[in-house]
Amino acid sequence: MEQLELKIPATLEQAQLGAIAAANIAAAYYRIVTGQDPGKDNAFINAVELAVGEACTNSVKHCCSQCPEECRLTVCFELEDRKLMVMIKDCNAPFPFDQAPVPDFEAVPESGYGLYLIEQTMDEVHYLHQDGQNILTLIKTIKDGKAKCSQ
Amino acid sequence: MEIQTKQNDTCVTLTLSGRFDASVAGSIKETISELIDRDNIHYVIDLSDVSYMDSGGLGSLVASLRRVREREGDIKLSAPNCNVRKVFELTRTHRIFEFYDNSTLAAQSFQSA
DSSP: OOOEEEEEESSHHHHHHHHHHHHHHHHHHHHHHHSSOOOTTBHHHHHHHHHHHHHHHHHHHTOOTTOTTTOEEEEEEEEETTEEEEEEEEOSOOOOGGGOOOOOGGGOOSSOOHHHHHHHHOSEEEEEEETTEEEEEEEEEOOSSOOBTTO | OEEEEEEOSSOEEEEEEEEEOHHHHHHHHHHHHHHHHTTOOEEEEEEEEEEEEOHHHHHHHHHHHHHHHHTTOEEEEEOOOHHHHHHHHHTTGGGTSEEESSHHHHHHHHHOO
């Protein structure tokens, strides 16, 4: 399967394109894999849209200050069997992915939920810093049946 | 994202429609902040036409709730779709908001309080 690649300027407005593109590509892949229309409130599509949106927003928020005018993030989509893989790449400083704290739910923070939401909605999340790039890989498997978002 | 504002004797109702994401969260927070500065402390936020909400949108609601509760006010939410509701549940912030089936019921809850 070929890879689809989207290059997005690192602004909060443009970052939402990553989420919107992810939702549409997830819907197309769902049709290819299941032969069914995904319908409204499809759990697979909603999860991919939210996780990719959070990842793109995080990339923008941590955009390297040295090159604000040239900052871009890249979103790559690939389908392997029933697995949709989305890679979000940026040139920001590396971050300690494995040590990212879980939000303090009792304190009800106003921010800091992004990575937690990604991990809660995806089947697999992997982080790699390679050749000066952060690469966050999100994997979600298309399951049988039209799982609604409440399921 | 569009915001419609309606005010009655007991509360301000903000009806949001479209995508409630990090790129618009600041403007929602600012809108509510300006209303708070004009001594409005009771709010209904109608989410029935919000198709998508991320942690940025959520964060603006949490921040606004904190500000109005400092003034003994409240923000009540109405009719989030399943997708939006899930973001509240995953972050456990559903515990700090009151949810209603529609904005009329949410507004009435201020009258009976």
